[in-house]
Amino acid sequence: MTICMGPAENVEPETFMTNPGNFILFVTDNHARNFLGAAGHSHVRTPNLDSLAKRGVLFKNAYAATTLCCPARAAIATGLYPHRTGFWDNATMYDGSVRTWHHHLRDAQVSVAAIGKLHYRSAGDDNGFSEEIHTMHVVGGIGSPLTLLRATEGGVPSRAGHKAIYGNSGPGQTDYQIYDRQITERAIDWLRRNADNPEPWALIVSYPSPHPPFRADQEFWELYPPEEMPLPPTWDAPNRFDHPAVAYLAWMNQVSAGLDESFLRDAYAGYCALITQTDAEIGKVIDMADEFGLTDTTRMAYTSDHGEAIGAHGILGKANLYEHSAGVPLILAGPGLPEGKTVSDCVSHVDLFPTILDLFDVPNETGGNLSGISLLQVIEGQHDPRPGFAEYHAMGSVNSSFLIRQDNWKLIYHVDMPNQLFDLASDPNEACDLLAGGSTHPKEAELKGLLRRQVNPEALNARSKSDQLARIEELGGLDMVRNAGSIAASPIPGKEVLLEKI
Template sequence: MSDEHNPKMLSSAGHPLVETPNLDALAGRGTTFEAAYSNSPVCIPARASFATGRYIHQMGFWDNAQPYDGSIRSWHHQLRAAGHRVDSIGKLHFRSDEDDNGFSDSQIAMHVVEGLGDLMGLIREDLPVRGGSWKLAGMAGPGESLYSTYDRDIAARAQIWLHREAPKQDRPWVLFVSLVCPHFPLTAPPEFFYRYFNDPGLETPKLYAEAERPRHPYLEDYRNSFNYDDHFDSEEKLRTGVAAYMALCSFLDEQVGKILAALEAAGLTESTRVLYTSDHGDNVGARGLWGKSNMYEEVARVPTILAGADIPVGATCQTPITHVDVYPTITAAIGLETPDDLPGRDLIAVANEPTDPNRIAFSEYHGMGSTTGAFMIRKGNFKYVHYAAYPPQLFDLENDPEELNDVAEDPAFETTRQEMEDALRHICDPDNADTRAKRSQAALLEAHGGREAVIARGDLGFSVPPGHSPQFD
């Protein structure tokens, strides 16, 4: 798993500049799921869904201040209980190593800061301006960061594990390798940064100009709270930010390549299934937005590739999927029963079936930079976004893949919009979920001293690797 990888930023996805040869090679020997989505486009809830196979509103890990604590059974718990080795290396973004998170062993695990996470994200009205966004934007450019160093360590440890530990196993095993790039800070190793910064083909992100940006109130809330425009105020700074993000995608790909090469060198490629995905994507300047927290394709959709035995080679799958499908995929691959109350399906089976036009991908968001819950339904060629307090959005992704034309108010799409809303309400009551999330957040905010105390604590910007102290702004 990577962190914050925009699904369009791979050469195998057709990007004209970004070079990802190792992920491309993985796609060439497996299946790419082209309609794969995060269950929540922000780190901590997304990772809770990935672990448990459940939706956010079913668990209550609403935001980046309510991390997974091992209290709900995960696929790692189930595998370990059945006698299988299941290890993790790298970012987990759970509450703490003090919790039983289900792994046999966890190396250099990154968890939420101070066991608390982003308390400022608990504020869901009169949103504070996030100083951390200025800090993160200002770090864009060539160089090394805590994250690039951390990813090199993660990749090195994964290589060692595959050579030393995997051959010892007499039962099927799982190694969860969780890298942090291309997540902010946008500080990229120079050999990758200048590859893109100096490329004359580097373009301004779509709809970046002030007059071009969509003015939906949900997006305005986020822009007002995360003031990236205050930093990206020149063509030079904007070009630096975009080039750095692309560079981090290539740096990430290099780490993936090292891990896959170790798998090959250990003689394990043919007997091992490999899944690559990301917890969510990133706006990378599109519509004047950076970071995550919305339901556009750049953010809610995630690159997802599955390769190995019984998986079609060099194929693409258009059936919508999400991270809740990972739990049943792993248990099926291992040969264990999947709990029958989980909403997901085995992706190996999905990859071998014709496209299912009726399957639904569902995502929800209740976190930082928002005053209202956001709920997404992807079915067939359409994507519907419902807001508890704002007008909905509807996009025809077949005819409008860049989501330039919101047709939610178009009478010609009234039936489609209603069908999509009905599908959403079959999964959850969005008003009830929004109310429960805000009630939980208000109680936690009060427990930490209230609005002013949390703002005084400061804005973290990003979690730090183990062994480093956080810096608040």
């Protein structure tokens, strides 16, 4: 049984090595927490990430700060939740205005390089890196203006491109798989050039996969026959769209009529295949780090910006706070860290900032103003367990929503809509909302109180919409934003964006 608020498993208080060494952070896009061999998934194969977990620490209850690319990546960088920074969505993205852990390391004379997908505003901003190599940022420094319409009375319009991109699942490749290989090549080249550097360094290696479309090389596709895929138990549940927030998300993405089983099996198989292919790319970098003699001096971490529903609750993508979308894999391994350890405490993207500073023994100059704590404290059992928390204020939502979890009890708080309550011990798939149909439960009040000690949901809903409306005006007004088109997938460096007209 998962006890989110319980202590780390099999941990005796001890002090792990935190003297400066090297650090590699692997980041992917769209990788759900449970789609990992080390997490016990019945089908997906992730041998390289499983191996990393075996020689390190697996956090089995890690949460994204929010479930959309740009604001999630901003939280990883800044150590602050979206409500602390105002980076709400894919049109109000990280812009260099808030100091990151990259800035702190660079100021401490630690070289910090980034390769691959960052999804910040621009490489022209000071994002805190010593160098950016072949990085992906939002289109034109503007991103996806359509997401801002969630602040208007009409909201974001229904769009066909979202479902269509999942229909492009199968053997083969898209630009993202080409970019994945380019990222791996550049990461290996960077390691080759820096392997003998006596000074400590940090490297981000960030892949766009497994973001849809779910196309993978034939060798990986063949591992996952669609007819053998274990579809989520809630994919066609009669009550899957009963909650108004889920019904709106399904309407916006044109899946309200339900998902065809054959369509979903292909998408599910493609998702698993692409995860395995991305795992192989990460494995190439890890193997070369070992070949270059870096294993004994280099800590490594792995996470993803958010998860993926892949049919659970009848939806595709993210933009919600169910476990499949808010839960992310998180692994920390390397010299001085325990091996083969699993930690059950709830942890978050925002914990990476203080963790990385700890690993380099660099002081936190934010004045203790971070949202998270060092994962080393969690591993060592030196900090009381915290509630799980996440928030969402972007495309696919009518109003802001918040996740608060204590032990196995989880509340999804919806501003001006009914809340949802789940007992994850007996209902890990969140199939049974204990507040559905106007039902009551004593845990709701308890979790609402816990949430309100952290944030004011209604105030943040109003502030996020106010900021989004102001951004609409900055971009030229409603007509410009409505006519900007929808971006289903950001283009890789050197490619033009393909817009879906609404």
